[in-house]
Amino acid sequence: MPQPNSNQDDFALDEIPPPPPVHYAEQALLGALLLQPHRLKTIGVLLPEHFASHSHHALFAAMLGTPPPTPAEHTTSPVWLNTLLDVARPQAPGLTVPHLHTLIQGCPTPEHAGAYARMVRADHARRTLRRHAEQLVQTATDRGLPDPAAAILAQADALASVLDEMAGQFAPHPGSLPRTPLPDPAPRNTNEEALEEERLLLASATAHPAEVARMRWLQPSDFALPLHAALFHCIYALAHRGDPVDPVTVLWEAxxxxIVVQDLNPTELMHLVAGSAGSPEHWGELVLQRALLTQAHTTGIRIAAFTDDPANTPYQLIAGGRRALADLTALRARWQHTTPSKPPATGPRTTAAPCAGPPRTAVPPARATR
Incomplete structure (x- = not known):
C-alpha cells in the first residue's frame, strides 16, 4: 500500500497563502466584543456585511440581534456566548466554542475595539470600490447592451457615489495620491466595424463640411486609428477656415x-475621403461612443489596480479613484453635449439609435485601410 508523501503534503501546506491583515482585525474586534460586549456601543457604525469572513459576518450579525448582558452577568455566566452560537450556527455551521476562544485569544487589547472596527470598515470600502471598478470594466466590454453609453454612465455614477461615501467616512491626510504604478490603458477597438465607421465618417465629412465645422466635440484621441484622426483633423481645419473641401483639397492639407507618406499614397488618400455616406454627426457619435467605452475600461482597470495595492489607505483610494474618473468625466461631458436628447445615465435605458444622421444604409467605395 503506498504511503503518503509527507514532503508533498508539507509543500501543499506551504502553498496556502496567509490570511490578509483584515482577518486579524476582524478576529481582534470580535474577540474584544466577546470579552466586553458593552463595547458594541463604542465602535461606531458597523454592519455584518462589512466583514470579509462569512463566519465573522454571521457572528457579528448574531451580536447585533442578541441583547448583550451586563458586565456582571457576563463574568459569571456563558449564556450570552451560547446564545450567539445558537443564532449564528444556521448561517455558519463551522462556528464552535473553540472558535470563540480563538477569537478571544486573537484580541491583544479590548480597549482598541474602535480601532479594529475602523480597519474592518476600511477594508470593506476597498472591496466595495474594487467590485464597482470591475463592474465598470465588465460593462465597457459587454457588446450585448442595447444602450452601452447609458449603461457606462450609470455605472460611473455608482462608482462616483461609492467614492463620495468613502470621503464622508475617512479623513484626508498628506500624501493622498496613491503611488501604485498605473496599468497600461485598455487597447482601442480596431476591428473592422470600428474602422469602417471611421472611414464612413471621413467620407461623409468631406461631403458635408458644414456639419463638420460644428463637430468640435470630436477629438483626435477618440479615433481607433491615428491616420483617421489626422485626416478628420484636416477636414475640420478646412471647414473651420471656410476653405473648399473635397478629396483634392484634403490631400493638399494632408x-x-x-500625412502623405510612402504607406499612403495620394490616390489611396483621396479614395479614403471620397463618396457620401450620410451624416458625419451620426458616424461621429458612434466613434465617440467607442471612445467612451474604451475610457471607461481604462478607468476601471486603474481603480482596480489601486484597490489591489494594500499600501493604499482609504483616502488614497478616494484621491486615486477620483483622478481616474476625471478623464471619463471629460469625455462624458462631450458625449452628453453631443446627444442632448438622450435620457440621463441613471434613467431608463432606451434602444434608440444615435440622434444624428441616418442608419448605415450607404457604403462608399472600397478604401485603403492602412
Whole structure:
C-alpha cells in the first residue's frame, strides 16, 4: 500500500497563502466584543456585511440581534456566548466554542475595539470600490447592451457615489495620491466595424463640411486609428477656415501636415475621403461612443489596480479613484453635449439609435485601410 508523501503534503501546506491583515482585525474586534460586549456601543457604525469572513459576518450579525448582558452577568455566566452560537450556527455551521476562544485569544487589547472596527470598515470600502471598478470594466466590454453609453454612465455614477461615501467616512491626510504604478490603458477597438465607421465618417465629412465645422466635440484621441484622426483633423481645419473641401483639397492639407507618406499614397488618400455616406454627426457619435467605452475600461482597470495595492489607505483610494474618473468625466461631458436628447445615465435605458444622421444604409467605395 503506498504511503503518503509527507514532503508533498508539507509543500501543499506551504502553498496556502496567509490570511490578509483584515482577518486579524476582524478576529481582534470580535474577540474584544466577546470579552466586553458593552463595547458594541463604542465602535461606531458597523454592519455584518462589512466583514470579509462569512463566519465573522454571521457572528457579528448574531451580536447585533442578541441583547448583550451586563458586565456582571457576563463574568459569571456563558449564556450570552451560547446564545450567539445558537443564532449564528444556521448561517455558519463551522462556528464552535473553540472558535470563540480563538477569537478571544486573537484580541491583544479590548480597549482598541474602535480601532479594529475602523480597519474592518476600511477594508470593506476597498472591496466595495474594487467590485464597482470591475463592474465598470465588465460593462465597457459587454457588446450585448442595447444602450452601452447609458449603461457606462450609470455605472460611473455608482462608482462616483461609492467614492463620495468613502470621503464622508475617512479623513484626508498628506500624501493622498496613491503611488501604485498605473496599468497600461485598455487597447482601442480596431476591428473592422470600428474602422469602417471611421472611414464612413471621413467620407461623409468631406461631403458635408458644414456639419463638420460644428463637430468640435470630436477629438483626435477618440479615433481607433491615428491616420483617421489626422485626416478628420484636416477636414475640420478646412471647414473651420471656410476653405473648399473635397478629396483634392484634403490631400493638399494632408501633405502640409506630413500625412502623405510612402504607406499612403495620394490616390489611396483621396479614395479614403471620397463618396457620401450620410451624416458625419451620426458616424461621429458612434466613434465617440467607442471612445467612451474604451475610457471607461481604462478607468476601471486603474481603480482596480489601486484597490489591489494594500499600501493604499482609504483616502488614497478616494484621491486615486477620483483622478481616474476625471478623464471619463471629460469625455462624458462631450458625449452628453453631443446627444442632448438622450435620457440621463441613471434613467431608463432606451434602444434608440444615435440622434444624428441616418442608419448605415450607404457604403462608399472600397478604401485603403492602412
Amino acid at each position: 501633405q502640409h501636415r506630413g
